[in-house]
Amino acid sequence: LYPNAHGDSIQFDYMLLSHTRLQEWSSLQKQFDDLFGIGKLPNVNHYEIVMFAMAYAKELEKTELLYDQFLRIDMLPT
Numbered sequence: 001l002y003p004n005a006h007g008d009s010i011q012f013d014y015m016l017l018s019h020t021r022l023q024e025w026s027s028l029q030k031q032f033d034d035l036f037g038i039g040k041l042p043n044v045n046h047y048e049i050v051m052f053a054m055a056y057a058k059e060l061e062k063t064e065l066l067y068d069q070f071l072r073i074d075m076l077p078t
Helices: 012-021 025-037 044-056 060-072
Strands: none
Touching: 012 025, 012 044, 025 044, 044 060
């Protein structure tokens, strides 16, 4: 699904993907928010995974809000 997912010491990418595949939306949001809690900003892959999950769950308004945030920090989807 996301061949570019990579693992750093905390492996947020893989956790986000796991929550997406299992459709554990609250866990997905918590994992994403936890990035900020440890002082890291989400990277392109993090945003793309979460946007995909929200769109899949038909949360289109939330998907658009996240996409706007994504663009405001000068990131572009791949």
